[in-house]
Amino acid sequence: MITNPNAVTVLCYGDSNTNGQRADTVEEVRWPADVRWTGQLQELLGDGYYVIEEGLGGRTTDLDYPDEAGCNGRTYLLPCLRTHYPLDVVLVMLGTNDVKPQFARSSAEIVAALGSLVDDIEACATNRRGGPTEIVLVAPVPLDRQQPKFTEFYQTSFDAASEGKSRQLAGQLAELAKARDVLFADAGTVARVGIDGVHLSLDSHRQIAELAAGKIAEALGRSNGTELASAS
Secondary structure, eight states, X not given: OOOOTTOEEEEEEESHHHXXXXXXXXXXXXXXXXXXXXHHHHHHHOTTEXXXXXXXXXXXXXXXXXXXXXXXXXXXXXXXXXHXXXXXXXXXXXXXXXXXXXXXXXXXXXXXXXXHHHHHHHHHOBOTTSSBOEEEEEEOOOOOTTSTTHHHHHTTTOOHHHHHHHHHHHHHHHHHHHHHTOEEEEGGGTOOBOTTSSSBOTTHHHHHHHHHHHHHHHHHHHHHHHHHHHHO
């Protein structure tokens, strides 16, 4: 961990694509820490920042699986925020698992659930100076059922409707971010899924790290501007 007491604290909250799951195997195998986008983000930002990787395979926005405990993203969010307090920036990249057929959830319902996570962060998190934590909503990279290993690995987990919903998330999430006055990033504009059609390709980890770094800089600029305005 970064031991600089003045480090800017950044929480990256997501699913298996934040956990670093490899796309070339159905087994739970992660890329090494220096390959995962969160690790590359830490290297890009340097020791003046503390990047906290909070990714979990299967994590949803606020849904429970009948046979797999601990994947409800909203249930875990509050203790996570309290564990890592204070937090200067929180990046949330969720929604992919919500498009699974078993949940029968529309893209609009998924985005509404992400709005509830924004509510929780705004209500429970503060930065190092006691001000509001900046939030970045990141639209995940859409599914791609045409990838060569998709059918073998995930045909029972996602269907054609799942892919369609995953492609609708970015536009709707951008609207939510604008309405809630939080920052937005679309991972699908810089990254792609790998051969399983679900998880990030190896080269995409760098692209998302750079995208996140830019949004963190923007978030801190907003935060500093707000605090300066409040003090004047």
